[in-house]
Amino acid sequence: MTESAQLQTGQRHWVLIACMLAMFMAAIEVTIVATAMPTIIAELGGFSQFGWVFSIYLLTQAVSVPLYGRLADMWGRKKMLFIGTAIFLIGSILCGFAHSMTWLILFRAFQGLGAGAIMPLSSTIVADIYSPRERASVQGWLSSVWGVAAIIGPLTGAWLVEHFSWPVIFWVNLPIGVISMLMLARWLPAHQQDEKPQPLNLAGSAWLMLCVSALLIALLQAELLRYWLLPFVALSLFAGWQLKRHEQRAEAPLFPMIIWRSRLIIAGNAGNLIIGAAMMGISAFLPTWIQGITGGTPLAAGSALAMMSIGWPLASTLSGRLMLHTSYRFTAQLGALLLIAGSALLLLLQTGSSIYQSGLTAFVIGTGMGMTSTTFLVSVQNHADYDIRGICTASIMFSRMIGSAIGTALMGAVLNINLAWRLPHAQDPVQQIMSEETRKALPADTLHQMVQGIAVSLHWVFVVALLIAALSLWVAWLMPRQRPEHAE
Structure with a gap:
């Protein structure tokens, strides 16, 4: 049993x-x-x-x-x-x-x-x-x-x-x-095993933890570490190489070889990596736009961002029905197009844009993410046998977490580079316009120049988010043209 x-x-x-x-x-x-x-x-x-x-x-x-x-x-x-x-x-x-x-x-x-x-x-x-x-x-x-x-x-x-x-x-x-x-x-x-349980792959677990820990520290603390992040990246690459070597000869590998041989499982993980990275374009930087550029309140920023959380489950539910009548590929491609459209709407935001426009943008992005993420997850779970379904599901969520960290680091770097170029003499300009007291104390000309510089810089962040979202359409094409099976 x-x-x-x-x-x-x-x-x-x-x-x-x-x-x-x-x-x-x-x-x-x-x-x-x-x-x-x-x-x-x-x-x-x-x-x-x-x-x-x-x-x-x-x-x-x-x-x-x-x-x-x-x-x-x-x-x-x-x-x-x-x-x-x-x-x-x-x-x-x-x-x-x-x-x-x-x-x-x-x-x-x-x-x-x-x-x-x-x-x-x-x-x-x-x-x-x-x-x-x-x-x-x-x-x-x-x-x-x-x-x-x-x-x-x-x-x-x-x-x-x-x-x-x-x-x-x-x-x-x-x-x-x-x-x-x-x-x-x-x-x-309860789970009852019919055969002798496999031993825990301690060496593989250690290499995995070292690889992921070094990578995430480098990504999450990139601004603080600066050039010191290079040793962490090198350590992550070395540990990843050692993990690959160990997995190839391990009796009970952490990641069974079927995961690496399945085009569908690889596509599902790549799709969630992209979703995690693209999601940071709105989660991390849309509130900054609303509060810093348009002068909105934290409540307004939170309300706009909540629209993504509403669109996600609605689209997820819709995608479940759509998959049954069309295919994994069609549903994933439709979700990818919505994600691309929502990311493009970010570029249409102006200094005078209303909270409703920001909320609509967040909602469209949420629908795209909900539709694509659900399709990738369901297709992988349906493809995986019982004895590897746990690691396949975990790998999907792990990929999204890594994608979020990569997206945060990449877009943060793009923002900082643009701010250093456009506002070279400003000391932490984003913090200055985000603080209501500091914002009011700034001279009108200085505030206008600072807002314009940050707005253009954020638009480049949104361009990166759009390019990342565009990759989801390619991954969606890798999905099979079939519907969820009627029985296991």
Whole structure:
């Protein structure tokens, strides 16, 4: 008996709800913490370490995602999800007790190690209990979790900080996580292996962690490290080369060779790498445009960005139905065209553009991302056998994380180069126009010159985002002209 054993309809619905709760817990963590960070800094200090609160969480999460995916294939989804969720909840408790920024960063690293299991394994479990035809529709429900979390996360974080103390934003995870685990313990069958379990590939795991850690540190801290990022890049390349050599002769490789031989799986990972990179063009820089160029409020920036979170699950649900009547390739190509169109709309933003235009742009980009990401994920899950579905699902999410880090570093570099060229004498111009007090204190001519220079610089960032989005059309062409199968 395996975890993919047929469950009664009622049981499957409860398992789906449990997985959605687990995903919601991990999804809301980012937005709810971001809202509370000013309060946390005011109490703990350590503003210079502010970025590491988020970077270390992303780093440990990204490193652990492929490891959990492979272990889930070998030792069972349920067991590994329970282990990851337990680590995440313990990390959440410890974060609430942090008495300095250094301890908070350490506990966030531990929390991230658990978060690496939640997203990929929840999605894998849902793929196990639903047929290939059903997965196309169910993925829309899973994607809606992100939209809900992105909208209510900041509001919940602000309310909790105002009425309670900041540790509550971490402890609110506990009831959600416990309820999810109890539901899975009740309704999800346990994995029973018929053969001797494979040993953990410790050497491969070590090389993978070293490779990914060095790469992400170089990308996420590029501006701080400057030329010192080169040793990290070299270390990442060396560790990646050693990982490749080890995997070729390992008895139980972390990434089975079928992953590298399948055009569809490679295309799915490449597509999510592109989506992750393109997403940063709007997530990181559209709020900067709204607040810095048009003089909008943080609420206006958040409202516009929320439109992407609304478009994503709507398009994800639509793509599930579209795949059943057309093909993987058609659905992915339509999503790619929407992503390209939305990225092109970024270039139409002007200094006098309204919040509605920004929101429409974000919505179109969200629909493109929702349609393409769901198609790539469903096609890979339907193509992968049960014994490698965990690592294949994890690799898809891992690729999106790496893409986000690459996109952030690349577009950040483009912005900084343009600012240094256009505003050579300005000291941190973006920070000056983002601060309401500093903005009002600037002379009118200086403010106009600064806004124009930053606007042109951001337009070049949006050009890069458009070029990245255009690559998604090529990847979509690699998708097969077939529909999700009717049965496994």
